[in-house]
Amino acid sequence: MTFASVEDARERLRGVGYLTDDRLATTAFLQSALGKPLLLEGPAGVGKTQLAQSVAAATGRRLLRLQCYEGQDETKALYEWDYGKQLLYTQMLRDKIGQVVQDAPDISSAVERIAAQDSVFFSERFLVPRPLLEALTSPEPVVLLIDEVDRADEALEAVFLELLAEFQVSVPEVGTFTAEHHPLVVLTSNNTRDLSAALKRRCLHLFLDYPAADRELEIIRSKDTGLADALAEQLVGVVRGLRELELRKAPSISETIDWARTLAVLGVTELSAPVLAETLNVVTKYERDLGIATRELPRLVDPNATVPGERGHGHGHGHGHGHGAPETPAGPTSAPVPASAPPRPAPDAGDGRDVRAGKDAPGRHDEQYYGSPSAASGRPRTVTPGQGSRSFRPGGARKRPL
Ligand SMILES: Nc1ncnc2c1ncn2[C@@H]1O[C@H](COP(=O)(O)OP(=O)(O)OP(=O)(O)O)[C@@H](O)[C@H]1O
Numbered sequence: 001m002t003f004a005s006v007e008d009a010r011e012r013l014r015g016v017g018y019l020t021d022d023r024l025a026t027t028a029f030l031q032s033a034l035g036k037p038l039l040l041e042g043p044a045g046v047g048k049t050q051l052a053q054s055v056a057a058a059t060g061r062r063l064l065r066l067q068c069y070e071g072q073d074e075t076k077a078l079y080e081w082d083y084g085k086q087l088l089y090t091q092m093l094r095d096k097i098g099q100v101v102q103d104a105p106d107i108s109s110a111v112e113r114i115a116a117q118d119s120v121f122f123s124e125r126f127l128v129p130r131p132l133l134e135a136l137t138s139p140e141p142v143v144l145l146i147d148e149v150d151r152a153d154e155a156l157e158a159v160f161l162e163l164l165a166e167f168q169v170s171v172p173e174v175g176t177f178t179a180e181h182h183p184l185v186v187l188t189s190n191n192t193r194d195l196s197a198a199l200k201r202r203c204l205h206l207f208l209d210y211p212a213a214d215r216e217l218e219i220i221r222s223k224d225t226g227l228a229d230a231l232a233e234q235l236v237g238v239v240r241g242l243r244e245l246e247l248r249k250a251p252s253i254s255e256t257i258d259w260a261r262t263l264a265v266l267g268v269t270e271l272s273a274p275v276l277a278e279t280l281n282v283v284t285k286y287e288r289d290l291g292i293a294t295r296e297l298p299r300l301v302d303p304n305a306t307v308p309g310e311r312g313h314g315h316g317h318g319h320g321h322g323h324g325a326p327e328t329p330a331g332p333t334s335a336p337v338p339a340s341a342p343p344r345p346a347p348d349a350g351d352g353r354d355v356r357a358g359k360d361a362p363g364r365h366d367e368q369y370y371g372s373p374s375a376a377s378g379r380p381r382t383v384t385p386g387q388g389s390r391s392f393r394p395g396g397a398r399k400r401p402l
């Protein structure tokens, strides 16, 4: 059963363990009410795939999933011919086939007679539906998840267009299959390439950003991580602080959950910078990120803490920024969050976008990113607001590393 209202969507998604905000609940309701495909974009680990799974669970529908990847054969996303079965049948029918061609005067007329039987072997009996066709032919309405659509080639994207526009698929030898029940279609993208305008136009679009602090805390609580509430709240603050740093891969909800579980397993009763530093590898995925995060942890745990190397003026790294000048942009060799940065926002202080935008040090994705010597030039770089958007790199042409 689809969602009856925004509130119904919110409650039923919560019932299957997926916590929404207003925008998400509204979009989930609209998708089911309008029957439009939903395109979810956003950084890794913010719950895109999980939303599709939760919509399936909440509506009692079967989930069919097509995982996209580069070089995927577009026809195989739709259906495949069961060659093994075809071969078996021809062998079992050898005598019958022999009779058909028995009195053929020459090879070409024998071939003609066999060709006349084509339709027997290229019929639905020998067709193996793959997720896209299965979603249309299923006798029950389903949820179709087209995951990581940005990794699909353009040929496959073209197949999606026909499917999403008409809810039908053509198999040349058999004919056109039209959906008995329109599936609820969810597409997800990490934006490793720009999707076509035609595809976007056919979908409701939702950008899933990192959640607000209170929702993230609620999600952590709902996962029974075993971490005490107060510590979880503090941890969410630290993770949000980490997201403001110039990390190559900002920690996502899934990393916060993992971190909470790790700390609970270790029996941690108090969050301190050393304890967090020991377990930082749960949330940082690159050596360089680990270094940055380790350096910034004391300040993230306690905003009044002094970070080593920033005491006095004797650090001698020569970037020449004005200490104590809040508006001075952080140079590439200085700490990404200036010592004068405002303390981390309280859990109820919205999603902190303004705070983040204010200190958003640019350039995390340009070619100078990997700490190259030229990165120390401190030249101005482009700034985009919003944590998710920053790690998400809209319109990015760079492919995700395999
Ligand atoms: N709103 C939410 N409610 C409950 N759990 C959530 C929510 N959002 C994210 N999670 C948790 O975060 C984890 C990661 O989510 P998911 O795998 O759906 O991310 P994703 O956006 O698809 O990431 P990727 O782009 O890497 O595939 C999920 O396993 C889920 O436990």
Ligand SMILES: [Mg+2]
Pocket: 048, 049, 050, 147, 188
């Ligand atoms: Mg996913």
